Amino acid sequence: MALNIKRPSRTVEIVTDLEALAESVNLANQINQLADSNGNDATEAEQAAARRERKDLQKQLQELVATVDESIVLVELKGLPSSKWNLIVINNTTVSKGATVKDYPGMLKDALPQMLVSARMKADDETSVSTRDITGLVDQLTDPQTMELMIAVQELNTPLSALPKAAREASRM
Template identity: 40%
Template sequence: MGIVVTRPTKQFEIVTDLQALHESLAAAREIEGKDNVSKTERADLKRLLQKVDESTIVLTLRGLNSSEWNMIVIKNTEVVKDRLVKDVQQLVLESVPGMLESAEWKSTSEPIVFEGDEIASLIGSMSDSQTGELMVTVQELNSPNTSVPKDLADLI
């Protein structure tokens, strides 16, 4: 018959130079609210933001099929004192390689090909906040809406 379900995709950005990001945020806070921002201050901020963009990887991720996702969740969940506890880092490490459709540098759109454990190494080097944000994306893609919500249909 040829009819298949297309799982959702989403792009996720990983800034690899968190020092440049920190410096650009500090520079932006410094000039925020100033009446007279010099050309030098604007140029410095632009340079810092460009450095952040040059260090940013854009991943295009696609949700896994439900059985594959469920197996990863079960494998990385345990009961601790009557509560289910998920190993978020491990969930991300095990799910993202199978979800990865493509990767590219943000500033140049140059493709990135991850070989062997390179994607795992990248994920392992991410900050806790980056991992948490990636986990939200992973969960959204692997738990998509499967029908149109009534509230949305009522808008028509």
């Protein structure tokens, strides 16, 4: 019987239209503020006007959310064998003035092509995205996007290797 290691995998979302994302968050906040500020002391006319404004804002928000969804790339990644991941980390780590410096974008550029199972647009299952396009996105990512992707890559490449005692005990209850 051949034994194999089943490596962890994860699908990560990358939003490419950050402008629409920011606008949608701001619009959602406006809608929430309208709902909060429209108290019982408002007249019927004021309440009706607030409901109309909220409905208009919700329609705008629906359009923005659709725009954001159309810009999302779904990237399915699978963890690497230890030696490959360790080599990527070593190749992208330097020591400068006694401090260890890690090149996270460099790690992503090196790891993503090896970890990529598939990439496609969220809004259209038929539209696949190439490894080259995904690697090309790395230089365009914002710091929070880079760190979110890096956390996913690190977690996939440093999985648990044994069942924790607490999990085993909890299964017996």
